[in-house]
Amino acid sequence: MSKKDVIKSLKGVAVDHYKNTEDYVTETMPEPDRVYLPCVQHMGAPCTPVVKVGDLVKVGQLVADCDKAFSSPIYSSVSGKVVALEDFINPQGVRTQNVVVEADHQQQMYEGIAPPKVTNTQEFLKAVRDSGLVGLGGAGFPTHIKLSLREPEKVDTLCVNIAECEPYITSDYRNVMEDGQDIIDGIELVKKYVGKITQVFIGVEDNKPKAIQRLQLLTQDKPYIKVLPMRSQYPKGAEKVLIYESTGRVVGDGMIPADVGVIVMNGTSIAFLAQYMKTGVPLISKRITVDGSAITNPKNIRVPLGTRFVDIVQFCGGYKEQPRKMLMGGPMMGIAIYDDTYPLLKNNNALLCFGEKETKAIPSSACIRCGRCVRACPFSLMPAAIDRAYQAKDVEKLKALCVGRCMECGCCAYVCPAKRNLVLTNRLAKQLLRNSAPKK
Ligand code: SF4
Ligand code: SF4
Known part of the structure; x- marks a missing residue:
């Protein structure tokens, strides 16, 4: 990226902020009856369970790990009994296993927890x-x-x-x-x-x-x-x-x-x-924002990892209306989910449930070549041209258009008057390049 490109990036896109919950002090959500801890909550090598069904675990006890360095261990956020090791496909489509722990509601801390000695x-x-x-x-x-x-x-x-x-x-x-x-x-x-x-x-x-x-x-x-x-x-x-x-x-x-x-x-x-x-208490809970017009009581809450979104919504007073769109993360870069039984992962920082107010369905139409997406892109990419190249499955053109540089920020889709689904196209185009690369 050239200096000129970066200076251009400083323009960005002016988005409305809707920071409705900024003055809401974090509440602590009690542990749910069950937590679902996926063995993939990070980039890198997946973990595998180190516990088996029937084992008793405590808060902060290791439940999944991997011997590769490029990985990250998973700990139980509740004390209780491991009741299942079940297959799970995460929202990114990665197949993994969930360690399911039934809480005993004692929240006993694991005895091995102590501040690490670091010199x-x-x-x-x-x-x-x-x-x-x-x-x-x-x-x-x-x-x-x-x-x-x-x-x-x-x-x-x-x-x-x-x-x-x-x-x-x-x-x-x-x-x-x-x-x-x-x-x-x-x-x-x-x-x-x-x-x-x-x-x-x-x-x-x-x-x-x-x-x-x-x-x-x-x-x-x-x-x-x-x-x-x-x-x-x-x-x-x-x-x-x-x-x-x-x-x-x-x-x-x-x-x-x-x-x-x-x-x-x-x-x-x-x-x-x-x-x-x-x-010495490992990562077992997360502060998240829960908001959107479909939520009865938007909040900031600290939630045990592995808590299902349906339980989180319940803690926030339930649904005010049937959500039309649910997002893990923000509206610009978050991941849409179709099911509220997904569990909270380490890197989730928000659950947004949008109702009618935020989801006026405007159908996508043909590109009118207005160039707004190009002007909005922080990295000087040409989303409209990438869209055309992807539709034609033109791998060489996609390489020339540097689609790999796209960080999926959503600026292009945000400004597009034709409501082209440009971020999705970019994701698929990057996947097409990965699939077409020679296997090592
Ligand atoms: S999503 Fe990609 S192409 Fe679109 S504005 Fe962001 S970086 Fe540019
Ligand atoms: S902003 Fe939308 S309509 Fe305008 S050039 Fe880009 S893809 Fe086409």
């Missing part, structure tokens, strides 16, 4: 893997892999992403307001054990003045941490955009942030890291 980078990375942490705001990339740097001496910057540029979602905002000190403590840990970090940027969209103020207060005696208010325009939280906004550095095609000396972490992930180092 060097190797021990820190092991502790991060043991915590079960994956990127909590995105694709679920295992955090210990992200922090295992090939050339640590070249990484001098940490960017903490609290942009929360998706409409509706306020869970990261609540994290700042309720657990802000943990964010700062997490930053200190990463700074101490990873790379040669000399500067830290905390990127927050300027539509969250209270969060900016709180972070400035918490960092006033730390000159190396800069709170960076960013103009509120989607997708400011995109990794490459945040890095450019913070440092002016450009992450080109085929590069990762560490190649330009930067690590990017989500604010909730870094706060969890600090909590884990203090308590």
Whole structure:
């Protein structure tokens, strides 16, 4: 990506925010009668169950793991009995197994839980893997892999992403307001054990003045941490955009942030890291935003992982109307689900249930070649041309159009007057390229 492209990306798309729940203090949802813990909740190698049906487990006890480094262990969020190991296809279409635990409602903690002993980078990375942490705001990339740097001496910057540029979602905002000190403590840990970090940027969209103020207060005696208010325009939280906004550095095609000396972490992930180092309690629950006109009482809630969405909705007063669309995540990049029996995963940060109000069905029509999608794309792609190339299954053209660069941000579909389903097309086009690549 050229410098010109990145500067263009700063335009973004002005989306309506609907941050209805920003002042709703996080409530803690009691454990449900059963949790369903999928063995794939991360990028990388799938886990396999380490428990069998009939085993008794406690809160924070390991239930699934993998001997590959590029993976992340799964822990029970309730105490109780393993009642099933059942097949499950997750919303991305990945076939895996669920460890189903029937809660005894005693919530007994696993005896092996203790703060990890960390004195060097190797021990820190092991502790991060043991915590079960994956990127909590995105694709679920295992955090210990992200922090295992090939050339640590070249990484001098940490960017903490609290942009929360998706409409509706306020869970990261609540994290700042309720657990802000943990964010700062997490930053200190990463700074101490990873790379040669000399500067830290905390990127927050300027539509969250209270969060900016709180972070400035918490960092006033730390000159190396800069709170960076960013103009509120989607997708400011995109990794490459945040890095450019913070440092002016450009992450080109085929590069990762560490190649330009930067690590990017989500604010909730870094706060969890600090909590884990203090308590040793692995990732077993998640703060999420539940909103949308089909929900009776929208809330921010802390939910045991593996809780089914139907139980979460029940905790929020049930459905006000039959949802027409349900999303795991925000309306720009979230994944639509057709069934509310899906369980909450590590990287889910919202459950949105849209009713009639948000889902006026406008049929898709032929492209009128207005060029709006091209102007909206942060990475200077040509979504309309990709759409045509995909319909023609023209693999060479798709390569030439650099569809692999698409981060599926949704800006193109958002501005398209013909309501073309451009993000879906891009996803399918990328899959077509993967399928047509020579097998190794
Ligand atoms: S979804 Fe892809 S093509 Fe569309 S605007 Fe975002 S990066 Fe560009
Ligand atoms: S925004 Fe929609 S109608 Fe306009 S060029 Fe792109 S695909 Fe075609």
